[in-house]
Amino acid sequence: xxxxxxxxxxxxxxxxxxxxxxxxxxxxxxxxxxxxxxxxxxxxxxxxxxxxxxxxxxxxxxxxxxxxxxxxxxxxxxxxxxxxxxxxxxxxxxxxxxxxxxxxxxxxxxxxxxxxxxxxxxxxxxxxxxxxxxxxxxxxxxxxxxxxxxxxxxxxxxxxxxxxxxxxxxxxxxxxxxxxxxxxxxxxxxxxxxxxxxxxxxxxxxxxxxxxxxxxxxxxxxxxxxxxxxxxxxxxxxxxxxxxxxxxxxxxxxxxxxxxxxxxxxxxxxxxxxxxxxxxxxxxxxxxxxxxxxxxxxxxxxxxxxxxxxxxxxxxxxxxxxxxxxxxxxxxxxxxxxxxxxxxxxxxxxxxxxxxxxxxxxxxxxxxxxxxxxxxxxxxxxxxxxxxxxxxxxxxxxxxxxxxxxxxxxxxxxxxxxxxxxxxxxxxxxxxxxxxxxxxxxxxxxxxxxxxxxxxxxxxxxxxxxxxxxxxxxxxxxxxxxxxxxxxxxxxxxxxxxxxxxxxxxxxxxxxxxxxxxxxxxxxxxxxxxxxxxxxxxxxxxxxxxxxxxxxxxxx
Amino acid sequence: xxxxxxxxxxxxxxxxxxxxxxxxxxxxxxxxxxxxxxxxxxxxxxxxxxxxxxxxxxxxxxxxxxxxxxxxxxxxxxxxxxxxxxxxxxxxxxxxxxxxxxxxxxxxxxxxxxxxxxxxxxxxxxxxxxxxxxxxxxxxxxxxxxxxxxxxxxxxxxxxxxxxxxxxxxxxxxxxxxxxxxxxxxxxxxxxxxxxxxxxxxxxxxxxxxxxxxxxxxxxxxxxxxxxx
Numbered sequence: 001x002x003x004x005x006x007x008x009x010x011x012x013x014x015x016x017x018x019x020x021x022x023x024x025x026x027x028x029x030x031x032x033x034x035x036x037x038x039x040x041x042x043x044x045x046x047x048x049x050x051x052x053x054x055x056x057x058x059x060x061x062x063x064x065x066x067x068x069x070x071x072x073x074x075x076x077x078x079x080x081x082x083x084x085x086x087x088x089x090x091x092x093x094x095x096x097x098x099x100x101x102x103x104x105x106x107x108x109x110x111x112x113x114x115x116x117x118x119x120x121x122x123x124x125x126x127x128x129x130x131x132x133x134x135x136x137x138x139x140x141x142x143x144x145x146x147x148x149x150x151x152x153x154x155x156x157x158x159x160x161x162x163x164x165x166x167x168x169x170x171x172x173x174x175x176x177x178x179x180x181x182x183x184x185x186x187x188x189x190x191x192x193x194x195x196x197x198x199x200x201x202x203x204x205x206x207x208x209x210x211x212x213x214x215x216x217x218x219x220x221x222x223x224x225x226x227x228x229x230x231x232x233x234x235x236x237x238x239x240x241x242x243x244x245x246x247x248x249x250x251x252x253x254x255x256x257x258x259x260x261x262x263x264x265x266x267x268x269x270x271x272x273x274x275x276x277x278x279x280x281x282x283x284x285x286x287x288x289x290x291x292x293x294x295x296x297x298x299x300x301x302x303x304x305x306x307x308x309x310x311x312x313x314x315x316x317x318x319x320x321x322x323x324x325x326x327x328x329x330x331x332x333x334x335x336x337x338x339x340x341x342x343x344x345x346x347x348x349x350x351x352x353x354x355x356x357x358x359x360x361x362x363x364x365x366x367x368x369x370x371x372x373x374x375x376x377x378x379x380x381x382x383x384x385x386x387x388x389x390x391x392x393x394x395x396x397x398x399x400x401x402x403x404x405x406x407x408x409x410x411x412x413x414x415x416x417x418x419x420x421x422x423x424x425x426x427x428x429x430x431x432x433x434x435x436x437x438x439x440x441x442x443x444x445x446x447x448x449x450x451x452x453x454x455x456x457x458x459x460x461x462x463x464x465x466x467x468x469x470x471x472x473x474x475x476x477x478x479x480x481x482x483x484x485x486x487x488x489x490x491x492x493x494x495x496x497x498x499x500x501x502x503x504x505x506x507x508x509x510x511x512x513x514x515x516x517x518x519x520x521x522x523x524x525x526x527x528x529x530x531x532x533x534x535x536x537x538x539x540x541x542x543x544x545x546x547x548x549x550x551x552x553x554x555x556x
Numbered sequence: 557x558x559x560x561x562x563x564x565x566x567x568x569x570x571x572x573x574x575x576x577x578x579x580x581x582x583x584x585x586x587x588x589x590x591x592x593x594x595x596x597x598x599x600x601x602x603x604x605x606x607x608x609x610x611x612x613x614x615x616x617x618x619x620x621x622x623x624x625x626x627x628x629x630x631x632x633x634x635x636x637x638x639x640x641x642x643x644x645x646x647x648x649x650x651x652x653x654x655x656x657x658x659x660x661x662x663x664x665x666x667x668x669x670x671x672x673x674x675x676x677x678x679x680x681x682x683x684x685x686x687x688x689x690x691x692x693x694x695x696x697x698x699x700x701x702x703x704x705x706x707x708x709x710x711x712x713x714x715x716x717x718x719x720x721x722x723x724x725x726x727x728x729x730x731x732x733x734x735x736x737x738x739x740x741x742x743x744x745x746x747x748x749x750x751x752x753x754x755x756x757x758x759x760x761x762x763x764x765x766x767x768x769x770x771x772x773x774x775x776x777x778x779x780x781x782x783x784x785x
Contacts, residue, residue: 033627037634040758044641047751073657082656137653 056084056109059102061118061142063158066098068122068140076102076118078144083108086142100158102142112154115147115167119159125532131162136540161186164201170220171198174276176232176262178212178284183236183260190216191235191263197222200262214284216262229270232284233291235263267292297354299327300374303416303423304388304402305335306345312400313390319349321404327351329402347390348421349402353377375422379415387413387427590615599776618772625777628769629699635692635762642755643685648738652745660752661685680730687725688763694718695766702777711778715771722767728760 066089068074076084084104092099104112121132122140135141142158145166164186165173181203190198198218205212218226262284266273285291310332319327331348353374378386385406393401404424413425468475499505532539588599592615602608608618646658659667661684669677694714701708708714734753741747 031627031630033630036762037630037637040634040637040641043755044637047641047645073655075656138655 054106056104056106057112057154058087059104059112059154059156061100061102061156061158062092062097063100063120064097064160066100068120068135069098069100069142070139073139074100074141076104076142076144077121078108078111078146083111083144084142100142108146111144111146112152113147114149114151114153116149116153116156117145117147117159117163118156119143119162121162123536124162125529125536130532130539133539136537164199165217169217171218172220172223172226172275172278173201173215173217174226175279175281176214176216176284177281178214178234179210180234180286181212181214182234184214184234184262185260189261190218191261192222192225192265194263197225214262224275225266226264226276226280227266227270227273228276228280229273230264230266230276230282231291232262232264232282233288234260234284234286235288236260263288265292294354296352298370299350299352300371300378301330301421302327302349302351302378303419303421304347304349304426305423306347306388306390306426307342308345308390308428310345310347310390310400312392312397313347313402314399317393317399317401319351319402319404321351321356324355326353326355326404347402375415375417378422378424379417382413382415382424385410386424388424389427588617590617599779618776619770625699625703625773628695628766628773629703631762631766632692632695632699635688635759635766636696638755638759638762639689639692642752642759645752645755646750647734647752647756648741648750649748650741650745651748658750661756683724683726684730687721688727688759691718691721691725691763691766694721698774702774702781705781707778707781715774718771725763727756727763731756731760 063069069086069089071086071088074086075082076086082105084102086100087103088101090099090101119142120140121135121143123132123136124130143162145163148167165171184200184203186200186202188200189196190200198216200214201217202215203212265288313329313332315329315332317329318325319329327349329347329349333346333348335344335346336342337344381404385408386404387407387410389403389405389407390400391403393399407427410427416423416425500507502508535544538544586599588597589595590597590610590613593610593613595610595612597608597610597617600608602618606619607616609615610617643661646660647664649656649658651657665677665681665685668680694717698708698711698714698718731753734756738747738749738753
């Protein structure tokens with residue numbers, strides 16, 4: 001265009017020409033507008049294909065109740081990833097359970113195998129802690145623990161509680177045998193050096209042998225701490241011991257005080273042993289002391305017949321040998337001796353010969369079996385003057401124990417092996433012993449020549465008078481000294497009295513207050529757990545308002 | 557751009573009975589009657605983009621439209637497909653702290669019903685679901701026949717019904733309401749619009765386009781084919 005305008009003269013006007021008529025061509029195909037429904041159709045088909053491709057297998061799961069299960073909403077989660085959704089919840093034909101129909105995603109279709117477990121995750125508060133708290137917001141969901149089997153399955157029975165050990169969780173399970181469960185429960189902690197390393201996953205009572213098996217799970221890497229010599233004990237509650245070294249309060253963690261727990265330890269010198277295999281069985285001891293005590297071996301039953309009152313002697317009272325506890329009293333029975341018209345008391349005890357240690361080994365003779373050899377050992381000890389004696393162990397409470405001792409002057413006696421349980425000969429107890437001794441003293445007192453003593457005394461006094469008059473100044477000085485010393489001793493004692501034994505003394509008060517506080521803390525904790533159990537929602541919403549008191553009906 | 561079709565003829569109707577009118581109109585397909593003031597005009601072919609108005613009362617008589625019968629049929633088919641998608645795909649997905657909740661339109665209506673709002677539920681069902689569906693189906697029925705050169709059975713009552721459902725079907729109001737709700741919910745939860753919502757958006761556009769074309773095309777086409785069944 002610009003080139004045309006360069007010329008100086010305007011171009012001569014062109015003669016008017018009719019513009020050429022455009023070539024028209026009729027579009028014979030369908031109108032382009034048909035693309036609109038075609039696109040809509042394509043979208044619809046694509047959605048349909050995606051829906052078909054993403055749906056996996058349908059499985060049914062039986063639960064006891066449909067609590068929290070909502071069709072179309074409740075999700076199925078595996079490791080917190082949504083892998084499916086509940087499609088329908090129906091009542092079973094017998095109306096004893098509900099059946100949830102679950103549509104799994106195609107990506108996890110291989111999860112529907114024989115050993116897969118399903119359970120409903122709901123908020124749960126128990127002694128082992130609070131779990132599933134997130135479901136307070138999101139509603140319950142179905143948890144899955146994928147199985148390893150290759151056998152397909154479409155119908156499952158849901159667990160009522162979450163499984164305590166998930167498949168693939170690192171660690172090892174063990175079985176503890178015990179006679180008393182104590183306050184242990186599923187979920188109670190297993191502690192090692194007061195550190196939670198595992199949990200109780202179940203227990204069952206074997207009615208045949210009247211014994212409980214407690215299944216525990218110890219998480220890796222702590223499972224390596226368990227070897228064949230590891231000792232487990234029930235670490236529930238507070239252990240208070242009062243002995244010559246003072247008051248000792250021993251507790252495990254607060255959680256185990258409330259809900260019970262099991263502690264374990266490896267005895268000295270067994271740290272190097274290889275870890276115990278999965279599923280090993282152990283004994284669960286009642287406390288740490290008995291757990292770590294050397295093994296007792298089989299007990300030997302013995303009888304002892306006392307001719308005196310055994311008031312203060314209880315079942316489980318100790319039997320000691322020269323101060324070493326070697327057994328416990330198992331039974332106390334009253335007998336009647338027709339010939340002597342007396343009531344002898346028969347006490348049965350179990351003694352553990354292994355606790356004699358080296359004594360047993362050195363004094364034992366070769367024989368056929370252990371029990372027999374121990375009996376022979378006892379026989380020899382009795383021949384050497386071993387007697388059983390009921391002694392007062394505690395002057396305040398009057399508790400007694402049985403001492404096996406060599407009292408010295410005793411008549412010769414033998415171990416009575418006429419019955420199945422050998423009987424150890426006894427000597428009268430300490431109190432019964434006192435009477436002949438007093439009689440002896442009285443006899444001796446009678447022999448004292450009082451007249452002669454009186455005469456001698458007179459003489460001595462005269463001499464003493466003389467001596468004292470000579471000593472008076474020095475004596476007075478020393479006496480004053482003594483008095484001063486006594487005074488200061490008294491002051492010291494008073495001070496000690498005030499600071500230690502006065503009920504208002506800080507030590508006493510602190511101790512008392514601490515115990516009270518502890519008691520109060522335990523009480524409020526119990527109230528809290530009770531309340532939370534009844535109102536778990538209060539964790540979120542706070543305490544609900546008190547119910548309104550209905551207005552009293554009007555009287556006419 | 558108002559273009560008079562013709563001057564009102566001398567024999568302007570003097571309030572005859574409706575039956576007689578339709579019979580008369582059927583007899584004279586070259587005439588068109590103003591639906592506001594009953595003035596009779598000559599039917600002319602309108603150029604694209606022009607609008608015909610009544611000489612007497614300025615009411616709209618017809619529109620020279622881009623969209624022909626065949627295109628209207630295409631739109632109606634698309635509209636039906638989209639209504640199907642929009643009712644089977646979730647409208648919106650709400651995720652509140654892990655509570656995932658999604659619903660299709662029928663589920664939402666059912667939820668409104670069970671939530672104790674039956675009046676709202678019925679209203680929603682009628683205006684957002686039933687009327688647009690009936691509108692589309694009627695259009696399909698009428699257009700399908702007309703394109704094939706047949707005047708369908710019950711053409712006149714179908715046309716009357718079409719006017720009724722056009723007036724009462726309001727998917728656009730539903731769309732707006734849903735959008736407002738989604739935006740409001742988004743501050744509380746994470747709300748994701750679903751495929752259903754997009755499908756409904758498209759349905760709204762299509763129905764608006766179809767409605768804008770008016771019913772004159774259908775009347776005209778039936779007149780051209782001749783003979784109202």
